[in-house]
Amino acid sequence: MARIGVFVCHCGENIGRTVDCHAVAEGCKDVPGVVHSVDYKYMCSDPGQQMVKKAIEEKGLTGVVVAACSPHMHEKTFRRAAAGAGLNAFLCEMANVREHCSWIHEDREKATVKAIDITRTIIEKVKHNVPLSTIRIPVTRRALVIGGGIAGIQAALDIADGGREVILVEKGPSIGGHMSQLSETFPTLDCSQCILTPRMVEVYQHPRIKLYAYSEVESVEGYIGNFKVTVRRKARSVDEEKCNGCGACTQVCPNKKIPSEFDCGLGKRTAIYVPFPQAVPNLPTVDRNKCLLFMNRAKGRPDTCKKCAEACEKGAIDFDQQDRLITEDVGAIVVATGYQLYTIGKDQPKDNLKGYGEYGYGTIPDVIDGLQFERLASASGPTSGKILRPSDGKVPKRIVFLQCIGSRDPQKGMEYCSKICCMYVAKHTMLYHHKVHDGVATVFYMDIRAAGKGYEEFSRRAIEEEGAQYIRGRVSRMWREGDVIKILGFDTLEGEPIEMDADMVVLATAMRPQPGIDVLAQKLSVSYDQHGFINEAHPKLRPVETNTAGIYVAGACQAPRDIPDAVAMASATASKVLGLFANEMLEREPTVARVDEGTCAGCFHCERVCAYGAVEHKDIKDRAGNVVRVIAYVNPGVCQGCGTCEATCPSKSVELQGFTDEQIWSEIQALGV
């Protein structure tokens, strides 16, 4: 026989103002099975919780109903209190008489009647509650980090230093990301490669980091603590075991005129190449789209050029190498795929983005973007750090920087601020000033956003000490006359149009997520916004978690980020991952779906509708071991308790624990409809 205790909360005035809480407690006393019914001003307070505990102990309650606020607010509080008094936590339920009643009604009399009805439904439900215990699932304590830029490097190092194994997957031939392309970094002007390359080497040598460069995530299955990841190791055409990184192959490759991705097209590379001298791993890669041998093979012609293979003393070149698929078990995933620059005037990645044809990018060779300027200013760049313009190799004496190219421009499809451009343009003016002492740097800006430690001082220094000319306004058109770029713009502070000549123009283009991020996000079941940036679970309180448990996000794939931000996020994901890995088992709420093995017909509609892939096939065998039936099985570790399978099951053979048909039916019956 049920012995139910009812505890009605006034929630101060929140409930008490509209609902006669004492009348509710009195009204529930007559409900069969109720042996205790009281009201109190703040049931969630310590004395309130003590009332619940005391009643459980003294009256031997078999169920508790707290008529108060939403279960989202205090269900955990009261379940903990009930468990503290020795009652199974899942025998305690909330009747929501605040959000569902007092807050939305004015008539005190009617609201009181409704509050009694709501409480009665939950009393009837609790009579059918059964003790449940939390689900414990094992955790594979290894992490996968996707993306080998500074965010991925930092996350991998932090997790590995915390004592856990890491698999770092990088799409390109080398880790390092965009940071390896930068010359110097704001606001301290320290050399980007000098601070980055030691970390890259550390990743390579770390005993707990397994680096898969030139690899991509093929598929992801499973759930928090138990992901199964398939990684495609793309064929480099070079045997990693044999290659000693001598570079002889790259010296002899006859195809030397390929625009270098690392130098943003300003330099050239060979078909077998190492993207940059400090690359990690230091292994060459054959670009099969550009290699003469593979181009011949594609046309069905015999292999001709094998110069690299002939030059290789180790016999490491393997033209027949195939992509390999490797499966790894991990418990957590960090997404750190970074960004690309908005490619103005070129092929647009998405139709809703519009280029800046008016700026002549892609047609005027001396109009370049910020990353290209980084390569020009970098000591390892194609000009060895000299600022020389691409068209004729002359030193530009008049250089113009345009900010907010694409960013903050809804008409171009991106209303957001790219965050880093104000700072790197200020840095560019300084780098230019340091190298071209008699040159003039002019900046067209909308606002200067320098919120960060030392950022405002840095941008003031560019203007006040390093002679950069800042003009508030935008440029409407640019064209080439002879070897001069004509600029037509508007100074919005002076309120007048401006015409000026420039030798080179640098566009601070918007940051966008990497192409293909949507495909990756779908593989991972994480959500992303209209621009493709991965959504965080909560913008303030869960900034590095995604909406899928066990998957975390770091760096510029979540939103435009500078290096300090990306590194801080990466370390935050590492702390989340290490926190997850602190326990061998993971505890989950037991409100998951369960299949009635006796009645399941095995039609697997549930499998088709399950958004989490929680439904598996289970063989039912006879005593001789023959499979007699195949039925559905819900993996409690994956199930999120959404109930879609339950709604779909034609024979009602799936039930959500804690919300069974009987419980719901009893609730309906209590209302007498």
Add this chain to the structure above:
Amino acid sequence: MTELRELARRLLSEGTVNAVLGWEEGPRGARPAFVTTPDGADRLIFDHRCVHNLASYLSPRRPHLKRLGKVAMVLKPCDARAVAGLIRETQVPRENVVLIGVRCGGVVTDPDSDATLSEATVADRCRGCPDREGKLADHTVGTAGPGFPGPSHRAQKIEELAAKPADQRWAFWQAELEKCVRCHACRQVCPMCFCDRCLADKTQPRWIESSPHARGNMAWHVARAMHLAGRCVDCGECERVCPQGIPLGLITRKIASVVAERYDFRPSDDPAVPAPVGTYRMDDPQEFIL
């Protein structure tokens, strides 16, 4: 007919199958037959009175038939949709059944009548049916008549009903469903109703009242219609076996046309075509989502 019998005899004598599901001459017309010996193959017939959808007997929920092991089934073109449905919903492994397709030019409504096949006697679902051969069949035998032109009477009746105001439609269905005696023959004969324990038989809680009462009757037929949405193969067996003459085909056919219109799905004889239940497409209409 000889072709069918010879094939059945061969399949049985070679041991390819343990039984052949087909039709035989009964005391009151054609009736389903289970032939388990090569000699029994001579009992098999196929003509315009063979209206039954034998796919119902493939359901794994019939333990006495499951014991027969691998069987062959004589398959009308329309029955192929039901077999495809069972394969699609993982009830029948394709390799466990040999399908003997018979060419068909239409069947009559009532298997017990001795009427010849004519415009007046042909089953409504055969009107406008384009299929003369079952696509899933492993073997195809016989010759087919020319078939009958559409449209079906049911389609006209559905249009008439749809044109009426809601209260009149409600009154029509209340009057029809009041007749239901809850014998569940419609469920037992339906090839797609294969659950071990039907929703209507669940007692804890009892979602659908089991006694023949207007409320439970309505709940049962609404639940049945919803469970068959996107799954009904329009074989018309439910309506044929209903002892009370309730026009159940109007419900299933209407639901099928709604599914066809909204999800571009028609009962298919290809098991690989995904059913709309559990299929999500970006272009699914979703105006019901606020």
